[in-house]
Amino acid sequence: MPKRILEMTAIEVARLREDGDHSVGGVSGLYLQIIGASRCWMLRYTHLGKRKRMGLGIYPTISLAVARDSARAAAALVQTGIDPKRAREDEREAARMHDAKQLTFKQAGEAFIKEHEPGWKNLKHIDQWKNTLATYAYPKIGKLLLSQIDQAYVLQVISPIWSTKTETASRMRGRIEQILDWATVHGHRSGVNPARWRGQLEYLLPNPDKVAPIEHHEAVPYEDLPQVYKQLCAIKGQAARALRFVIFTAGRSGEVRGMKWQEVDLFRAVWTIPGERMKSGREHRVVLPPQAVEFLRNQPRRKDREDLVFPSPRGTFLSDSTLSKLMRDHKINGVPHGFRSTFRDWAGETTHHPRDAIELCIAHVIDNKTEAAYRRGDMIKKRVAIMKDWADYATSETTNPA
Template identity: 45%
Template sequence: MPRKLHNALTPLAVKNAKPGRHGDGGGLHLLVKPTGARSWVFRFMLNGKSRDGGLGAAGQGGMSLADARDEAAALRLKVKAGIDPIEERDREAAQALAAAQAAKVAGTTFKDVASAYIAANEGSWRNPKHRQQWRNTLDTYVYPVIGDLPVAEVETAHVLKILEPIWKEKPETASRIRGRIETVLDSAKARGYRQGENPALWRGHLAQILPARTRLSRGHHKALPYEEIPAFVRSLHEREAVAALALEYTILTAARSGEVIGATWAEVDLEKGIWTIPAERMKAAKEHRVPLLPRAVAILESLEPLGSLYLFPGPQGGKLSGMAMSMLMRRMKVDATVHGFRSGFRDWAAECTGYAHEVAEMALAHTIENKVERAYRRGDLFDKRRRLMADWAIYCASDGAARGEVIPIGTRSKA
């Protein structure tokens, strides 16, 4: 048996020991810190090296002297057998941690990670439609295949099972779904739920299996030819609905429908003829000023007495429905989209005017693609855009017969 120290510890000595190291024999020591905290330490020699291994707290609420002696006795046997108890303890702790992590990963499904990602990021998504599309596409196409599958087990075959049935029929939807799966799997990897290559990665991976998007039909918004827009605008004058006024205003300003529907009276200055759309409502997250010409101002003045917060109120209060203008066009049997009027405006500007490319692009609030040009351009070409939009308003009020000459007509009564 190991030789006992002459001044072996007692329970009372453990309780009253002063700061320092106090030996009990057989490698067992009581360590008292200046703060009064007490702990047991086992010191041993192995392969010519001295090592200290902590056994736990001592004193009230900790390991008793008797239990510490028993633990030290068990460790002495391991040392005698050539086992390093510290290395053994670390190895067992690592194995336990790995097992716990493996169990956690095995229980974490693709849907779990996707839900966590959406919850963490949807607050930064300005467009409510974008948030809903994330959920809808995952619910419809992704979760039925891999929703309940451990995210660590998602492979290329699973991704292809989701994408291949819709890749040619619904290319835009399929492409967005692929990107969303890739994002969720990247999030899972960052959180330690999976390792290795992302099976939804396009470049260098799925690009070698699926046909490139450039060879697929993108499905652009259907647009009414610009030659037909004046007649269409005249037909809107025959309708008194708010949706008709909103649609004409959308055409005259070449704005996006969401920008028009969400517009409030606080954004417009009728006297100066300026509509300022705040950055948080713009696709490019940058404030955009829109020149308002007489007809656009007249439309707003006709709606001002309604007393709504929004320029174009809905019948039940609040803002106009996002589908109101589209449904109006459907009732008018027009095979085009509201967004397509922006294309009509762009085609007209390119083919019927001499305005510079960047003036028309900035009228549409498009981001300048050239990074260098974007860095140096500080203004918004507002005066030039006002002249452009004035010509567009004249064209929309014309009979559309002449391309080089537009014939203005009087605006409709405000009533």
Template identity: 40%
Template sequence: MGDAITRVNVRRPERALSARFVETVTKPGKYFDGQGLFLRVAKNGSKQWVQRITIRGKRCELGLGSPPAVPLADARKLALENRGKAMIGGDPLAERRAMKKRPLTFAECVAAYAKAKLIEFRSEKHRRQWLSSLERLALPVLGNKLVQDISTQDVLWMLEPHWRERTATAKKLRGQVEAVLTWATVSGHRKGDNPAAWRGNLKELLPSPGSITKVQHHPSLALGDVVGWWSALALRDGTAARALQFLALTATRSGEVRGMTWDELDLENGLWTIPATRMKNGREHRVPLTLEALAILEDLPRMKGRPYVFFASRGGMLSDMSISAVMRRMQDAEVMEGRPGYLDPRIKRPAVPHGLRSTFRQWTAERGYPHDMAEIALAHWQGSEVERAYQRSDMLDRRREMMAAWATFLHGKASSVENVVSFGVSY
């Protein structure tokens, strides 16, 4: 009947733990999992992973950290690795002692800190974001230095190139470096004051962030490049490209477009009402939809049971990078053809989706549209609380005309009142 099938029975621990149990157990005691691994719960409620193991003929116990910093899956992996080392004559206990005695570099401490602490972040995205600035800005300067040798001057050298031009990023970076060095001190890898501390230290050497913070302008599209950019965008396929077109036509934010649902739309009256819960300023915002914007919506497919207008492949919201990626690919295509691409005319950096709002704002100023009407279109708060209370109208009909003219400009055509359709929504 063919080759016999050999079945291997893998012995499973009789009292294997679950992640839920590890999270909720409070009764003091020892709770065994397998591979010599058990969870020790103290009377004060603290928890620690411990592994009983025989190393070179001698039974001993190894501490493997504590949940939730070290979850059950990681503890099992460590226990298995230790068991494997011991079986081939290694000594994981001696390795750990040597590691504690050996001076660590800043890069090694960043890795150890991330392993111990970043489990506290709610998503992998937030963990990557936290590490990004350290990897780009701190590691090239401090990475190979032993943490015990890092001085205030070293941290200052790392921060100064970014402190005035990228103040918010540099301020966050300083806090991250301080946290890593605090961990290194508590873990016994360095002694003395923290060289990244602000009070009584860097505060005396660097200007206050509040005194130098500038508004960070997103690179915008030059008015002279608008028509060519729009034509190139129209040739691109995909949901993200259509979302970028819709964003440009409405002068809205990426998150507002990506989170848009069909129940926010009144296609018959050409109106998109963004609820206050999705607005940056916490106020409901009405957006008049031009014929071009409505045409995009009418051509979009719908996924049953999914609310989003511009949805990702599985029906969820588009990621925050999806629309940006379209503009980045458009820029790359221009550069490959030997052209400079779509650069901000002032700072000479490639335009980004949020910068299209600045492009729109510049266009309204040059065309002589009222300042307050343009600001309302961008959902910017106007005037004092009293002035806003009296300013009941959001100028919807007048803004509809303005947005129609903006759509005409994007297409490279002469403006005409014939392109404005009255929907009769003026309440």
């Protein structure tokens, strides 16, 4: 029997030149396949009665010794009933899928925003997400794979600003937590979320409420409201008129500033705010007291593209800062959003109207989920009475509220 059938040396393998399959011995079925300048290790084997061939690498990148080790490992799999070629393909596919799932934190953050952006109505909210991530998170953990991010990396982002910019840091923590939760659901990472507050970071960082207590929207005391409304009546301009309508409806500043004439039914005294402009995402019917209806009848209407009820001089949306500045300039202690608290305090402390009806007036969700599930209507008749009493109270010191 020729020596090459038994076992060739590395030197003898290097001298092979003839095209074809050359058995090198040492392991049954191991060959060096030569086609022109190409040299490749091949293993012939039989699995489930079928003859198969499996490549083991290119010579001389893969040495004779390594080729024999690979051939022995493959032969061992065949002995256990496993197809080594199929096993290798499955392993490579698993590795490919694993690599495909590996995202950096920045890639995950951008994907998260893109996926959720259609449901975010507030452009300012979208900008805040993008800007805070770009400012605080991406420079420190943006290039890290999601699987690499642990508590230490999360703390690198939020610890430096936890005491100086507590609200920003707290929101940043929450955004990192949401992105990592999203990544877990999508199969990009596994395990406990390192940005979670309860049970984890709460033991490593001081409570944000104690570091920087929450500052609630400053509100005009309800005892002062009639005088404040009278003061606003003496101020010219759309900002003052918008604030007066905020008072009439106990609505949010953004809802009033974005109000359009097609949303108003003066005959039925109802203003219907579409879901895309509501914080809750659900359509809300606002009851208009008689004073608000008369107010709108006297409100000049511009035939422009936006058809806004309270347009700026250029026909665009009034900014929230415009309303806030007016209150500061005229020494009205409060902010536009605070009039909702003024209404809630007045209704709760001076009237006997049903609590749930009061909450619906300001588009708050009923706390009791069971009760909310059974309540199909929006208590419109009860809200009519509440808003009339409120408007009567607000205009009690004003001779011509419209």
